[in-house]
Amino acid sequence: MSELSGANSTATWPQLRVADWTDTRETLHMWTQVVGKIRLAHAPLLNHWWQVTLYVSPRGLTTSAIPYSDHLFDIEFDFLAHRLVIRADNGDTRTVALAPKSVAQFYTETMQALDELGFETRIQGRPNEVEVSIPFAEDTQHASYDPTSAQAFWRQLVHANRLLNEFRSGYTGKTSPVHFYWGAMDLAYTRFSGRTAPEHGGGAPHCADWVMVEGYSHELSSCGFWPGGGEEGAFYAYSYPEPDGYSERRLQVPGATYDPNLGEFVLPYETVRTADDPNAVVAEFLHETYAAAAELGHWDRSTLECDPHRWAQQRAAAPWSLR
Structure with a gap:
């Protein structure tokens, strides 16, 4: 089948x-x-x-x-x-x-x-x-292309894209699309608190500092999938600026840890792939890491968040009304 x-x-x-x-x-x-x-x-x-x-x-x-x-x-x-x-x-x-x-x-x-x-x-x-x-x-140094690997990578992105968009639906505040940043080669989604952030210090290799200033101009909680970390890639989450206590937050999702070198929470892809319910593991990771940023950063959660199923009853009763 x-x-x-x-x-x-x-x-x-x-x-x-x-x-x-x-x-x-x-x-x-x-x-x-x-x-x-x-x-x-x-x-x-x-x-x-x-x-x-x-x-x-x-x-x-x-x-x-x-x-x-x-x-x-x-x-x-x-x-x-x-x-x-x-x-x-x-x-x-x-x-x-x-x-x-x-x-x-x-x-x-x-x-x-x-x-x-x-x-x-x-x-x-x-x-x-x-x-x-x-x-x-x-650049004649980089000259490889394995179609099976490229297609598997895209399939990883399909899963990550689906789950990040589901997570995105629970927010009414300023939010990014789910999109692929070719600079670091990661699929990312970002929520914003509505407040400005301290000026970013830059430091990305071969990237002007003012580029990072624009990228991190407002307080945020970001998450996504990166194919280059760990054994099989990893889901990640971070906050900018990082609130006090964020790195010490203990997550309930199995396998998720805070990496002090990256300044991010990471969830190994292989942990997700081999779980009984991969979707639930990723969803729990996204919600827990966002909650850490929002609670410790004192975001106005009652204003910024929403129930993505708020019209489910009405849609079920009259589905033709949306046509």
Whole structure:
């Protein structure tokens, strides 16, 4: 039976050891930076750099619509067909194969495809938030692509995206989309208290401090999934600024700990994957870590939170009213 058979079927959480796909992950990280910077070059600034991110799609990761003068285009990593697809609003399309190739080749082919479609683009030609920043046009070091690993990674993101969006539904305050930050290669979701935060000190490698100042301008509680930590990646949560007592908070969710080096709570992906109810484990982690930030930070929870099922009875009684 297909994993999609039946509305209540639970898809398998894929196993993907960090050590088994390091080369592919590092190459794909650079490819996502190229595509993210293309969006950055054209999209108007949104608070906290929300205009630069990618989103989980039914086939991979997408930019969503990017403005170009009075036109639109989008770019999607298709991890089912293993190709990068660039679509213009006039129906024209170009593709770049996702296959073992260098970042330099991927960069050249992608920029050429944009030129052919009439979307002339110039980007900052080197990656951010990595210790060694090799210009894209010169990067022949990263040249791996294992399609099975790339697809498993996307399946991890599908699960994380679903659960983060469910968690997002319980908040009426300022909240981010669930989106993929190509700088650190993580899927993230953030809640805000409504108060400004102390100026961030910066310090991310190959990233100007003022970039981090914009990202952390307001008090927040953030969570997400990162594929590069632990044995198989990890869910994470942190607060900025971190309130007193946050790191000492004892969580009830099994396997979750506070990592003082990261300044974050982490929940190993393998703990989730092997649990009897992975969805419940992640949900508990998200709610507990947010509660720690909100309670210790004295957030106005009664105003900021909501019941996502508040209209369930009315919808069940008259479902046609929403059509």
